[in-house]
Amino acid sequence: xxxxxxxxxxxxxxxxxxxxxxxxxxxxxxxxxxxxxxxxxxxxxxxxxxxxxxxxxxxxxxxxxxxxxxxxxxxxxxxxxxxxxxxxxxxxxxxxxxxxxxxxxxxxxxxxxxxxxxxxxxxxxxxxxxxxxxxxxxxxxxxxxxxxxxxxxxxxxxxxxxxxxxxxxxxxxxxxxxxxxxxxxxxxxxxxxxxxxxxxxxxxxxxxxxxxxxxxxxxxxxxxxxxxxxxxxxxxxxxxxxxxxxxxxxxxxxxxxxxxxxxxxxxxxxxxxxxxxxxxxxxxxxxxxxxxxxxxxxxxxxxxxxxxxxxxxxxxxxxxxxxxxxxxxxxxxxxxxxxxxxxxxxxxxxxxxxxxxxxxxxxxxxxxxxxxxxxxxxxxxxxxxxxxxxxxxxxxxxxxxxxxxxxxxxxxxxxxxxxxxxxxxxxxxxxxxxxxxxxxxxxxxxxxxxxxxxxxxxxxxxxxxxxxxxxxxxxxxxxxxxxxxxxxxxxx
Amino acid sequence: xxxxxxxxxxxxxxxxxxxxxxxxxxxxxxxxxxxxxxxxxxxxxxxxxxxxxxxxxxxxxxxxxxxxxxxxxxxxxxxxxxxxxxxxxxxxxxxx
Numbered sequence: 001x002x003x004x005x006x007x008x009x010x011x012x013x014x015x016x017x018x019x020x021x022x023x024x025x026x027x028x029x030x031x032x033x034x035x036x037x038x039x040x041x042x043x044x045x046x047x048x049x050x051x052x053x054x055x056x057x058x059x060x061x062x063x064x065x066x067x068x069x070x071x072x073x074x075x076x077x078x079x080x081x082x083x084x085x086x087x088x089x090x091x092x093x094x095x096x097x098x099x100x101x102x103x104x105x106x107x108x109x110x111x112x113x114x115x116x117x118x119x120x121x122x123x124x125x126x127x128x129x130x131x132x133x134x135x136x137x138x139x140x141x142x143x144x145x146x147x148x149x150x151x152x153x154x155x156x157x158x159x160x161x162x163x164x165x166x167x168x169x170x171x172x173x174x175x176x177x178x179x180x181x182x183x184x185x186x187x188x189x190x191x192x193x194x195x196x197x198x199x200x201x202x203x204x205x206x207x208x209x210x211x212x213x214x215x216x217x218x219x220x221x222x223x224x225x226x227x228x229x230x231x232x233x234x235x236x237x238x239x240x241x242x243x244x245x246x247x248x249x250x251x252x253x254x255x256x257x258x259x260x261x262x263x264x265x266x267x268x269x270x271x272x273x274x275x276x277x278x279x280x281x282x283x284x285x286x287x288x289x290x291x292x293x294x295x296x297x298x299x300x301x302x303x304x305x306x307x308x309x310x311x312x313x314x315x316x317x318x319x320x321x322x323x324x325x326x327x328x329x330x331x332x333x334x335x336x337x338x339x340x341x342x343x344x345x346x347x348x349x350x351x352x353x354x355x356x357x358x359x360x361x362x363x364x365x366x367x368x369x370x371x372x373x374x375x376x377x378x379x380x381x382x383x384x385x386x387x388x389x390x391x392x393x394x395x396x397x398x399x400x401x402x403x404x405x406x407x408x409x410x411x412x413x414x415x416x417x418x419x420x421x422x423x424x425x426x427x428x429x430x431x432x433x434x435x436x437x438x439x440x441x442x443x444x445x446x447x448x449x450x451x452x453x454x455x456x457x458x459x460x461x462x463x464x465x466x467x468x469x470x471x472x473x474x475x476x477x478x479x480x481x482x483x484x485x486x487x488x489x490x491x492x
Numbered sequence: 493x494x495x496x497x498x499x500x501x502x503x504x505x506x507x508x509x510x511x512x513x514x515x516x517x518x519x520x521x522x523x524x525x526x527x528x529x530x531x532x533x534x535x536x537x538x539x540x541x542x543x544x545x546x547x548x549x550x551x552x553x554x555x556x557x558x559x560x561x562x563x564x565x566x567x568x569x570x571x572x573x574x575x576x577x578x579x580x581x582x583x584x585x586x587x588x
Binding site for chain 1: 512
């Protein structure tokens with residue numbers, strides 16, 4: 001029998017349907033893989049017993065002729081989704097031991113569609129980071145290695161999700177993306193990551209970072225898998241007032257492989273100074289693939305691109321400072337208090353002990369830009385620039401169907417790099433943040449290897465609620481690039 | 493160039509309700525100043541006549557009936573609290 005952990009989501013779905021194996025067998029294989037790869041630290045909490053219970057229930061359900069879209073398929077859940085009765089930490093010390101009394105809407109949808117949860121995947125603390133080095137529960141290690149064999153970051157913030165999928169510790173995983181947290185780690189780990197349109201998936205029950213930007217999405221081995229999983233996650237939810245009341249299409253049906261006559265925009269502002277030659281080449285190769293498939297490639301301009309990171313690093317911390325005010329040491333999470341302490345002492349000690357450095361920095365920057373005297377100069381100004389960025393995309397999409405750009409300016413870097421200066425770390429998100437600010441769907445597809453033999457992804461950005469086009473074009477890129485490389489030890 | 497001094501950081505830290513040590517204030521002043529310098533370039537963007545964008549969700553927030561839809565879950569609400577007493581959250585004494 002083939003190694004069940006090498007299957008794609010689609011293959012496993014079809015194999016289950018044919019009766020080649022059961023969900024219990026599939027789940028057991030992934031539990032073994034999870035144990036074998038503990039050195040990567042991809043999971044904060046493993047839930048093998050729950051997984052086997054869910055798998056048994058799924059096999060019984062299937063025997064009765066009832067199978068959901070992801071029936072019996074074992075996946076990892078980013079530890080930012082509240083899961084009923086299962087510790088949910090957001091990779092923060094302040095939420096250590098927190099067991100939600102409710103299930104997030106996205107995980108509810110996935111479980112109703114038959115998915116099996118293997119465990120809760122590691123991430124940057126409160127999803128704030130691009131390297132998964134800010135987790136209280138330790139760094140995640142990328143299953144890929146460069147030539148010198150050093151441990152590399154998996155990207156962030158959904159680094160555990162990406163590493164788990166790349167190393168065959170889950171068939172797929174949920175991620176969340178605020179400024180690139182699905183797409184950048186997907187690129188670093190050689191997998192597919194889709195950030196849907198803002199509003200496509202409910203945010204209810206996801207630990208909030210920046211509410212106007214946060215969006216859940218699938219992290220998978222293939223574009224088809226992303227289409228399958230998004231269909232099982234998405235949908236309107238009355239519990240999230242920003243969740244869009246739009247129908248969920250059959251995303252898989254969009255994968256026709258036919259992009260003849262489609263117009264693909266190439267934004268010249270993404271050809272940044274100091275862009276590594278291999279990223280330029282990756283991009284040019286992608287352009288050639290789409291042209292060969294019959295698409296028309298045209299230049300577009302997104303003039304405010306260079307201001308996106310600055311805008312993001314005002315808007316996201318401002319919203320975070322407000323969202324994270326709820327961690328008060330009172331209602332849930334860690335409390336630090338000494339005899340005779342005032343309420344303020346208790347707040348200040350609990351939050352100092354509970355939050356890591358990067359989270360503290362972002363809360364304080366956010367507090368500063370929202371404070372009296374600075375609100376207009378920073379926060380309001382950033383919101384106005386955000387509209388300019390939004391308008392840039394709207395104008396571009398007046399003439400093109402999708403935009404092609406690199407996902408990240410480099411391949412995965414070594415653990416410990418870019419740690420000396422917070423701003424250096426922020427630059428990893430330069431190509432992903434603009435689409436986040438505009439709320440647009442973005443898909444990262446692995447299309448090549450760096451000189452070091454590390455995966456590199458290209459990103460497709462689409463119109464609001466047009467994930468179908470992004471997936472269709474992404475499918476063509478995937479086929480044309482024929483990216484079959486795997487991390488050492490994972491070769492099928 | 494905006495440069496944050498220790499006193500400003502102390503004030504922000506209090507507004508954020510995060511305890512910061514005396515040495516920590518200096519380090520944070522450096523980090524936060526670097527971040528503010530980084531976002532400074534936004535000042536050069538012409539936003540004349542541009543409304544702030546507060547949400548990309550192109551919809552009117554839905555209204556619903558003002559009615560109780562759940563409740564009677566006191567144990568669930570309290571189950572993760574660090575300290576409870578008689579069905580209430582326990583806070584430090586706030587009234588002398």
